Structure formats: C-alpha cells, structure tokens
Amino acid sequence: MNSLGLALAILGAACSALFAGIGSAKGVGLVGEAAAGVVSVDPNKFSKVLILQLLPGTQGLYGLLTAILLLSRIGVIGSGAVDLTVSQGLMFFAASLPIAIVGLFSGIAQGRAAAAGVGIVAKKPDHSGKGIIMAAMVETYAILALLISILLIYNITF
Numbered sequence: 586m587n588s589l590g591l592a593l594a595i596l597g598a599a600c601s602a603l604f605a606g607i608g609s610a611k612g613v614g615l616v617g618e619a620a621a622g623v624v625s626v627d628p629n630k631f632s633k634v635l636i637l638q639l640l641p642g643t644q645g646l647y648g649l650l651t652a653i654l655l656l657s658r659i660g661v662i663g664s665g666a667v668d669l670t671v672s673q674g675l676m677f678f679a680a681s682l683p684i685a686i687v688g689l690f691s692g693i694a695q696g697r698a699a700a701a702g703v704g705i706v707a708k709k710p711d712h713s714g715k716g717i718i719m720a721a722m723v724e725t726y727a728i729l730a731l732l733i734s735i736l737l738i739y740n741i742t743f
Contacts, residue, residue: 591666593674594659597681598652601734605648605688605727612641612696619703626707633706633713637699640720644684644692647731651684655738667743680737687730695723 620634655677656662659669669677702716 590669590671590674591659591661593671594655594669594677595661597674597678597685598655598661600678600685601648601655601681601688602645602652603648604685605651605692606645608689608692609642609645609648610692612644612692612694612699613638615693615696616641616699616703619700623703623707630706630710633710634703636713637702637706637716637720640699640717640724641692641696643724644688644695644727647684647727648688651681651731651734651738654735655681658738658741669743673741673743676741677738680734680741682734683730683737684727684734687726691723691727691730695720695727698723 616634616638620638623634624631653662659677660667699716699720702713702720705716706713
C-alpha cells in the first residue's frame, strides 16, 4: 500500500474541514460581536440577529461534508482504505481545495456582510430580510465550491 497517496488524500480532507471551519468560526464571531451590542440594548432583537449569525456557519458544514465524502470515497470511513498512488492522492487533495479556500474566505466575507446586516436590524428591525439577503448572496460561492469539490471527488478513478 502506498501510504503517501493515502496521506495526501487524508490531508485534503483535513484541509477542507480545517480552512472552511476557520472561515466559519471567524465569520460567526464577527457577527456575534455586532449582535451582542444590539441585543444588549434591545433583547427583543435576539432572534433576528441570531439568523444573521448562523449564516456564516454553513461554510464549516460544507468543509466537513466534503471531508466526510472524501474519507468515505477512499475507504477510511467504512470499508477500509484503498490503495492510492501519489497521483491519486494529489488529485483528492486538489479536489478538496475549492471548498477549503472558498470556504475560508467566503465565511469571513459572509460574516462581514451579516455583521452589516445586524446594523440594519439595530436601526430598522422590519428590514432584517434585506440584511439576510445581502449576507446570503455570499453563500452562492461557497455552494459552487462545494459542488466542484464533490464532483471532483466522485470523478477520480481508482
């Protein structure tokens, strides 16, 4: 068994979860800071700012999903690890990069957009949907990256 190929594939899975998770953690934290200020003044706005805070958390979930799918595909989860060449390991590693990189940056960007949406809730709570839509627009790119990573993972041949 070529352990380097397998190690590269596992490293790819780890990167997808790690970097997308960092982006989500940073984004959720940014929104949480803004939301805490609003809720300290008006606790009734909690549910509206909570929705905004949850949005940047999805990138971490996408990275985790990608990692699980990759690990399942190579048999680390389930049936036992397959024998991967270095080339195959590099392909699995590369397949994890779209969601790893886009998840990192879009999680932070979505957090900034959602934190701005918290400002809308603070001043005009009836317009919270506008802030949600603006933050959700960033989500599009994370979803596209997730799709590319999944397509790549499932089209690597053994």
